[in-house]
Amino acid sequence: MAIQCDTLVHNVRIASMQVSGEPYGALYNKALVINDGVITAIADLTDTDTFETLKANAASVVDGNNQWLLPGFVDCHTHLVYGGNRAQEFEQRLQGATYLEIAERGGGIKGTVAKTRTANHATLLESAIKRAKRLCEEGVTTLEVKSGYGLDVDTEIRMLTVAKQLEQHLPLTVSTTYLGAHALPNEFDNDADAYIDFICNDVMPIVAEKQLANAVDVFCETIGFNTQQTEKVFQKAHELGLPIKAHVEQLSDSKGAVLASRYQALSVDHIEYLADSDIVHLAQNGTVAVLLPGAFYYLSEVQKPPVNALRAHNVPMAVATDFNPGSSPLASILTAINMACVQFQLTPEEALRGATIHGAAALGLHDRGVIDVERVADFTLWDIDTPAELAYCINGHRPTAIFKGGKHV
Ligand SMILES: [Zn+2]
Structure with missing residues (x-):
């Protein structure tokens, strides 16, 4: 035969x-x-x-x-669609300017939001292709891209559309994530609850209806959104049938990982400050731990993710670039793999599994990696x-x- x-x-x-x-x-x-x-x-x-x-x-x-x-590598956590870059801020910081001074000059995440809002579709696409191409050259064949530098309806939709269009220009599968709850935009003037209501009532239904995102993410942190606000977004995502992911325990132990795993999160990401005693919740809910050594390096962080405890509970560990203009301008999955070994003491095998099979699991994709x-x-x-x-x-x-x-x- x-x-x-x-x-x-x-x-x-x-x-x-x-x-x-x-x-x-x-x-x-x-x-x-x-x-x-x-x-x-x-x-x-x-x-x-x-x-x-x-x-x-x-x-x-x-x-x-x-x-x-x-x-093919799966880079399961990036923010590579954005306007401008922050090279000038990097330079200012190394010349002695403080974060506050940079923020007052219109820099930081708000600066990226302003530049992304004013960038048209073609400009955003062109710059995103250049960044994604670097990853493709190293063998990335599946890429996750988050929104979160628009924070209004139009720009968030534009970011997600641009991300998906990368598939037409590069040999890639793109998984998109709606990260409206990334930062508080100026127009909400310190009213985070009102902004969360706006996300849940005015943006997420459109994102779901137009099928622009494969998942919904929240930056749950002292400088991001608290657990009550985070839970509102998770509830809405569940209602709309969208899986969730979350930026948690990056700078403090805010108990975001426990909350996210209760909502069967695909992944919890960063997790430097995750308590050993909370890891059992990830194991029980099949949540992947995404390690982002590029941000750890760039922010000169010293608190390491609880790798030994994650191993002990057989929680799959993924490794990704977190490619973004502020805390991880890292256009190299191989460097992220190396950093995961050197900084977090993953074995080469764990790090390579992290950028293949476990990266795919962090996106809910079981047909690859x-x-x-x-x-x-x-x-x-x-x-x-x-x-x-x-x-x-x-x-x-x-x-x-x-x-x-x-x-x-
Ligand atoms: Zn991120």
Whole structure:
């Protein structure tokens, strides 16, 4: 019987990221059989006849030259659609200006909001393509992008639309997240409760109706929104059938992670100040812990996320760039992987799982981030001796080939 095969990938060492006895879920002497963009079989090549039959039936054959094959990276937390940048503030700060002085000059997040509101669709798209392209070059094939620099109806919609359009310009799947509860806009003049009502009543129904977002996120923090305000947004998201994510415990233990996991959050992100005793709630609700070492580095934070306790409770840990103009202008998933190892003591295997299978789980996407049958054929080839090299070396590697949905891009 002839086996249908669009593309056959052989002569590769596969870091499948499946949970198996092997480090990285490694598979040897196997070939990927790809049809319609999906891995339909993983063939055992120890039998030469099988290989010859497959090869004869394949429309296209890829010889991996004994390189390592990994799932395409999933960067599950970014804010890469925004107007302007904050290089000038960075410069001012290092010349001695304080945060308050910078804020008074119209800088900080409010400065980004002002620049994003005045940026038209084409300008926002053009700058977002440039940023996302850097991630693609390192093998990111799925990217999450949050809104949250518009804070009004029009700009938030524009940001989410631009984010989704990245798919038309780059070999990417984009998962969008509505983060209206990111900061308090000037027009709400210190009335956070009124702004939360506005988000819930005037923005979220539109976002849901137009299917602009795959999830809803809140910045639950002393300088963000309190747990009552956060819960209102979660309740509304549930009502609208949208999954939730949350920025929690980045600067203080505000108990946002417990609240988010009670609402079956896909993920809780940052979590440097998460208490060990709260981790059981993440484990019980299947919530992924997203570690963002770029922000930790950029803010010179010293409090580390509770990695040992997360391990002890088998909570999946994802690693992402948090690419944003203020606290993590990091256009490199490989650097985030390295930082997660150096700063948070993740093993290279944990960090690479964090940017593949666990990153996908943080987006509720279970069809990717792992090399297995019935998963999308998003993968990369690397000229390395061991996957650990990708975590070990800073700016040392680029994939030699990237496949998105089974197509070489
Ligand atoms: Zn963030």
